[in-house]
Amino acid sequence: MTELVQQTVDGLGRGSEYALIALGIALIFGVMHLVNFAHGELITVSAYVAYLMFTLDLAWWAYAPVIVATAVGTAVAIEFVAFRWVRGAPDFTMLLTSFGVHFVVAALFVMFVSANVRTFDRPDWITNTVSLGGVNLEVFDLVTIAVTAITLLATVYLLQRTMFGVSLRAAAADFDTARLMGIRSDRVIRGAFILAGVLAGIAAVFVLMRTGRASPTAGLTPMLKGVLAALIGGLGSMSGAVLGGFVLGLVEVLLLARLPDGWVGLTNGIVFLGIALLFTFRPQGLISVGHAERV
């Protein structure tokens, strides 16, 4: 039982990262119908900024705001430089553009920094544990879960209680009708990228604290996990993306902990098979997305 609680908290910690990334992916998908494979670049660029701060011998407490600001800046820059020009193009064109951004950013780091992995020290406290009711839990997991919960609550408030949030949800449900109602597409899309940047930035802080590595493909795996989480939850559903992130994190951790030693390598394969099975019975994912009638 103790083990299960520990693994659940560990899974929720990992799932928190996926949930934050997946929510950003769902936001962008909602307003642009784009599965943004360039979303991982927010983490990649942040990783190099974190490495730079490490070389400047800055304290870890200063990393978080800089990493979040970097992710937001990168998100806005990618929208402005790449996606703005293909807005309104077929979905496939935007998808290819997102792949293009991913490869260009990775290539730029290889060309102007290095193809080698750069490592930096992680804060000491992340390996600490705390005992709660006889269960030893990692402080890092608890911090990740708490910060994610606060971030998600703030995001819910923003989406439900502000005019920007209502506009964004309307645009995500039916972009053409939202424009017909006078909602400015530029503002909504830019706002979605900024919000996705904030969420990815917070996720990046945790990913980088856990890995302590910067590489040209540092954001690839988190991005893929985020896309998977968004798919599990039901692409386009914001609550589904969050749910999908937590489900994916929990399943991964439980598989890693429970599979026999020699079988751990099959974790990702089993996860994908599970997703395929889910889509066989629920092609829409865990949460269905309602849409306004289209003419």
Added chain:
Amino acid sequence: MALLEIEDLTVRYGSISAVRHAAITVGTGEVVGIVGPNGAGKSTTLGAVAGLRPPAGGRVRFDGTDVTGWSPDRMLRSGLALVPERRRIFVDLTVRENLLVGGATVRGSERARLLDEVGDLFAVLRARWNTSAGYLSGGEAQQLAIARALMSRPTMILMDEPSLGLAPILVDAVFDLVSELRRQGRTLLVVEQNAVRMLQVADRAYVMRSGEVVAGGRSAELAGRTDLFETYVGRSAL
């Protein structure tokens, strides 16, 4: 001077002319209908006025300004709101949130005042303020679509097939609402297949067929012209 003047309007889908040389006017405070059979070009005409489809020829003047080819967003900000065909309400948003979206072009304090005003006009909607719009009946959804248009404080409202897909009893409610808006002195241009009901509530109407305006005049006069309806609209419209 008319509030809306459509002159010699032509709209094409590729090489096909969906609307040819249409001329329609709407005066301030008037309710004007465009009736005709399916495929007559009624909704295309409305779409061209609202900025959804660029005209291939002709001119649209609104409140004295040439607005031909303006975007829907610009048209809305100039005072022309559209109630789209099949309502297109946001089913995942609450009734109140749908109305807030309708007021996206007005200031925050003004939006709150309009919300209150619209709530007074549509008691059914106020009672379901925080209900997801997806749970509304067809008639309530149509009311919401019209209320949402009013939230932009429009000078004129364009309605595209407001009774389409509604049960007969709800159709009555929608036309009652059009009558109420008329009593309030609102200016409306309504595209409608249900010619008989439209002529009962409109001041004037135009009959379209195969992309052309084939007749126009006072509703009472048009309603008496059975020959016109048999020839252009079909006996079923009578």
